[in-house]
Amino acid sequence: xxxxxxxxxxxxxxxxxxxxxxxxxxxxxxxxxxxxxxxxxxxxxxxxxxxxxxxxxxxxxxxxxxxxxxxxxxxxxxxxxxxxxxxxxxxxxxxxxxxxxxxxxxxxxxxxxxxxxxxxxxxxxxxxxxxxxxxxxxxxxxxxxxxxxxxxxxxxxxxxxxxxxxxxxxxxxxxxxxxxxxxxxxxxxxxxxxxxxxxxxxxxxxxxxxxxxxxxxxxxxxxxxxxxxxxxxxxxxxxxxxxx
Numbered sequence: 156x157x158x159x160x161x162x163x164x165x166x167x168x169x170x171x172x173x174x175x176x177x178x179x180x181x182x183x184x185x186x187x188x189x190x191x192x193x194x195x196x197x198x199x200x201x202x203x204x205x206x207x208x209x210x211x212x213x214x215x216x217x218x219x220x221x222x223x224x225x226x227x228x229x230x231x232x233x234x235x236x237x238x239x240x241x242x243x244x245x246x247x248x249x250x251x252x253x254x255x256x257x258x259x260x261x262x263x264x265x266x267x268x269x270x271x272x273x274x275x276x277x278x279x280x281x282x283x284x285x286x287x288x289x290x291x292x293x294x295x296x297x298x299x300x301x302x303x304x305x306x307x308x309x310x311x312x313x314x315x316x317x318x319x320x321x322x323x324x325x326x327x328x329x330x331x332x333x334x335x336x337x338x339x340x341x342x343x344x345x346x347x348x349x350x351x352x353x354x355x356x357x358x359x360x361x362x363x364x365x366x367x368x369x370x371x372x373x374x375x376x377x378x379x380x381x382x383x384x385x386x387x388x389x390x391x392x393x394x395x396x397x398x399x
Contacts, residue, residue, distance in 0.1 A: 158273040171282035186217040190309030198380035205347035228390035248274030
């Protein structure tokens with residue numbers, strides 16, 4: 156279980172973060188959230204689908220890395236085999252937290268950086284330093300702060316994107332049946348995708364609405380990303396081949 160603490164240079168001056176990729180470092184992710192402004196980069200490598208939270212019923216666009224939990228088919232020989240890694244993965248093990256700050260009698264919530272202190276990426280002997288020897292953030296931590304800020308605004312903007320898709324009835328559940336080279340069968344269920352029939356029959360006003368909001372391109376990029384399901388199957392075949 157994650158153990159989030161407020162990052163500070165006093166208590167955590169000796170901490171480092173391991174940037175090497177691998178299952179043992181918590182990169183065995185089935186999927187990871189993305190957002191409208193990142194979709195162009197993500198769709199070049201991964202299928203993009205929508206995940207529905209069973210508690211909140213909220214949809215989130217996600218980059219898919221495998222066909223089952225704790226399966227990341229892009230991890231090979233302790234490397235991530237893609238030239239772009241989604242920001243929601245790049246930021247690990249850092250998160251955005253909130254802290255109450257009182258100024259002149261007024262209390263407000265400010266965003267702060269938190270660290271999962273129990274993450275296997277956190278070390279005192281390996282990895283990149285978070286703080287400089289004589290104080291101040293390392294360049295690595297500055298980069299993480301910028302990633303977290305971009306991610307925060309991107310994920311917030313997803314709400315309007317999803318609300319528009321739902322209002323236009325553009326989301327539908329999907330099922331993907333897969334037969335591997337060794338004859339084993341798998342099924343990907345529980346995700347959603349763009350309903351192409353509905354998309355193709357939208358009114359001109361609806362199309363203009365999507366375009367003006369900056370969503371039309373994202374919708375088509377999500378559909379185009381489905382070609383990468385073939386890549387996932389190829390990676391899965393490669394991984395199970397030794398078992399034959």
